[in-house]
Amino acid sequence: RKEVEQDPGPFNVPEGATVAFNCTYSNSASQSFFWYRQDCRKEPKLLMSVYSSGNEDGRFTAQLNRASQYISLLIRDSKLSDSATYLCVVTGTGRRALTFGSGTRLQVQP
């Protein structure tokens, strides 16, 4: 079983739509959680950290459910520029290297 699992998509949505991505992780000792964004043939860029209390950054809302080992990302009012691959990322106990999911591809259409 993969350490971090995501639906690969693609999710094709119209501009203005709300879209949600989910991710599950297998290591219950994982300590830190993130969503990264990766554009085609580019390096990943940090979108936001994810906390149990949930956190929001503009149109983006992230949620962590430790009991279910589940992370979500909600994007409201999708823009064309949101088209990218969204990577769910976790770190383990005492381990600062990042474990990446394979990503969910989002295509926002005009």
Place this chain on the structure above:
Amino acid sequence: GAVVSQHPSWVICKSGTSVKIECRSLDFQATTMFWYRQFPKQSLMLMATSNEGSKATYEQGVEKDKFLINHASLTLSTLTVTSAHPEDSSFYICSALTSGGASTDTQYFGPGTRLTVL
């Protein structure tokens, strides 16, 4: 924010040659850098952890004699792919870790190096 550079950004080489990729933290010191590899349509996979002044720690299945890592200074780590073969063709990305204590460590990624072995 912090900047990490990689050089070269892309390289094409013949099978059997060695390729060196540099990862530099430009405006901060990084005692720890990570090397990842990403094949098409796949996730980034950690290859090794590079610690300044000590030997790198390799992930299971990564040959340390094939992927030589040197972290000789606080701002530079190098990855050398020795005797490269077509199956080594991939996107190699480094990241550098700032040190603010474990809870505030932040990783900054380099722009990646696309290696094509003919």
